[in-house]
Amino acid sequence: MPLTRIFSEAFGVLTICLVALxxxxxxLCIGYTFYLRSHALGQGFNQLSYFSGPWIIRITFVLFTIWWGFGEILRLNFLRREGRVFNELDFKWQENVCRCYIVSNLxxxxxxxxxxxxFLLRAPLQNVDTGILSQKWNGKTAGCVLLFCLPFFVLQLFLILIGPELHKVERExxxxxTRVATxxxxxxxxxxxxxxxxxxxILLGLFATVLTAYxxxxxxxxxxLVINKGLQKRVYTxxxxxxxxxxxxxxxLGLSVFSKPEQFLFEALAFSSFIVxxxxxxxxxxxLVYxxxxxxLALGNLTDLEARRRVVLVDHNDTASLFANRGHLEESVATSLERSSDASTKRGSISFRTFVRDETSAEAFVELSLFSPSRDGSPPASSSLVGWPMRSPARHAHGQGN
Structure with a gap:
């Protein structure tokens, strides 16, 4: 059933909008990549060089995608309507545009x-010194991509050029x-x-088969090699x-040959292949890029991160000491109250929280002045744990440990 002009225009406009997005x-990804290079690594974050090593290949990947998008716009019937870009060209030139599209995109x-x-996916499998940390890796990879693509490009070009001659030899x-335009x-x-x-x-299908298997x-x-679940999900995706x-x-694309342009089936199949x-x-x-x-960039300033890590470790150690001392107190609180007279002569250090039994029932920290051997000559008032708050001594020593 012939496709109406409304559907044809809709497919064309939607294709252009999606390519624009x-x-x-x-x-945006290219700008993001340049931002990483100029801002983050420019400030001396050499530790991030492994992650930003293939930045040229990532940009090249985006450029190939943009190239493909422009090619998909060139094939649209939308541009061949009256008063539009390719409508001014004669049939032969429009057919050449279709040939260029096949060779350029496919x-x-x-x-x-x-x-x-x-090549981006196999980069982690390479040796670190000769892989993405090498200054020549980007150039070598770009050369390998073009070299491996060259035979396929030549075959596609050959099929386009010999198409008319092939029909003269094989009339059946x-x-x-071999038809590039109708x-x-x-x-x-x-x-x-x-x-x-x-x-x-068919040639593209052979390429897809080999590539998918590899x-x-x-x-x-x-x-x-991946131990992070987030990275595993990315690789699987x-x-x-x-x-x-x-x-x-x-x-x-193979099914589209059984219908002709300006028919709904052809346009639907072509648009579906474009969406895919x-x-x-x-x-x-x-x-691979973003x-x-x-x-x-999320790693941020590694120096500040290291400083913050040290501060967190200190706080963690202090907190661990707090809970360790409190736990030790809870285990021995019953016996400590019975032997309070003897405990004052022993050496050690215990800090715990008590409730002062006074009119306000205020909460305070009480230091049991039990010193370590290295503090034999220290007065009782000088003993306190690092990072602990200094509180005035309680007027009543009676309390319950929490």
Whole structure:
């Protein structure tokens, strides 16, 4: 059933809006990454260099995502309506735009996107000195991504270029195997509506199969090294997203060849494949770019953290002494009252809380002046525990320990 113009316009506008949000997310993550480099590490936090080491590759990952988003906008029929960008071009040039889209997105942006993801995921498995702490790691990784993507890019380009010639040799081959665009009529003007050649989709499916298998194996190795439950959830989410969304996108693109542009089935399948890839890219950006930078910045000033840690340890020791002394008192309070005359000559140190039996029934701290051997010559009034409040001696020594 032909798709009405309202549905076509809605798919186009929604695609542009979602791509704009994805680009905004990517730009925010890039700015967040630069903030980490300039603000945090610029103040001498060299301990964070391990977490910020792959910052160039993270930015490259975001740039590949933005590239893919722009390509998805170029394929829209929305831009080929009367009075819009590509409507002024003749059919041949519009068809060339569709060819460029196939080579750019299916042959370069998407493979580079997932190859970069693999290199970021396997970074913790590498040697520390030659891995992400190495100054050359980012350059080597970028070179490896482009090198591994090159054969796939060449194959996609080859299928696009030989498509017309292939039909001359194999006339029984269905047109949708190599068709990159199909003509559409609007106000008696020919427009080229982009399609997905089945051979190019099959090639993308082979890439997705190999990548998914390797990613599952790689994720299993990474999970063995992760001891934090939060990081385990991130790795599981990443692996599940890529291994599910990427094959699903290939299946949707493959099913789209059985219908034509400007039909509801084709537009629904194409838009669904776009949504699948968009969700996968957004999840990967959040897990691989935003979360590591946020965790790194959350560490804050390590010097202040260390100072605060020491203060907390001191307070903890004082509090532990308080509860230890109080617990010791509770165990011996019955016998202490019976032997109060003898206890004054023994050596030690006990502090506890009592209630003063006077008119106000006020609560006070009482120090039992029982000194350690190192304080033989110290007067009784000088004995007090570090961090404890100095209180005036109680007028009545009778009380009950809490």
């Amino acid at each position: 994805l680009i905004l997310l990517g730009l 042959g370069f942006a998407e493979p580079c996107l997932f190859l970069t993801l693999v 081959l269905p047109p949708y195997f 003509p559409g009529m609007q106000n008696s003007d020919d427009i080229a509506l982009c399609t997905y050649p089945f051979l190019n989709t 990613l599952l194996w790689l994720g299993r190795r990474v999970l063995k 990443l692996i599940f997203s890529v291994s599910t969304f990427l094959p699903l996108r290939v299946i949707l 890839q968009l969700c996968c890219a957004a999840i990967c950006i959040v897990i 979360c590591p930078v946020a965790d790194c």
